[in-house]
Amino acid sequence: MPSKQEIYEKVVATLVDSLNVEPEEIRPDATLQGDLGAESIDFLDIVFRLERGFGIKIPRGELFPESIFQGDPEYVQDGKVTAKGIELLRQKLPFADVDSFAKDPQLSRISELFTVEMICRYLEQRLQTEEAAASSVR
Template sequence: MAMSRDEIYKKVQGVLVDALGVDDEDVTPDATLRGDLGAESIDFLDIVFRLEKAFGIKIPRGEMFPEDIFSNAAYVQNGRVTPEGLVELKKRMPHMDFTDFEKDPDINKMQFTVNTIVNYIEGKLNG
């Protein structure tokens, strides 16, 4: 049976509370992982492991967080994502909202939110 978005959200919230040591109320849909919840690079692997366990899914490397794009010189120049990079990002990350990022594609300003994860899991589980 397909999970509702609310059920997915609650589980994602639990994963982030455990992985990042934050409180339930800190994990809001728009909270950013790095900025608001204090996630560091190594936490992303922890989050992937915990999501796999919580939802019984396999998350291939680079599918939820396509970090390889950021180390590709064709896609990132002078700290900014190129138009080609944006096309690739949108293709690889249908779960991410790029509306604000497109206006100023500075890689340091790209923020994964709790909703990004919920969207990803929802797409993965419910197709």
């Protein structure tokens, strides 16, 4: 399995290709939309490239969930994510820094959860799971 550094470097290369940004612009805490200028369609492109680059399958919605709250007032009230909404975020985005978001849970900040580091954490766990599954077959 690749090291954390190797995963990070490959993620950087993926984002450089997909978002047409310079490697120097990419930091672990860089947000995909705010800092790196990703648009919604880029998320699918990133998934394709990660699948190819790491030789894995990423199930739909596992890395980038779609429509998390679906306008449900239980999860969002007055432009803020409720406690129940925060719990949902922890379930749907276990690799994101939900704790930091919860300190100022403005719905408009939701895109800040999608960072370079979040992708790396997802991949680390995903690759570990794949490796464990492969060794149990052997």
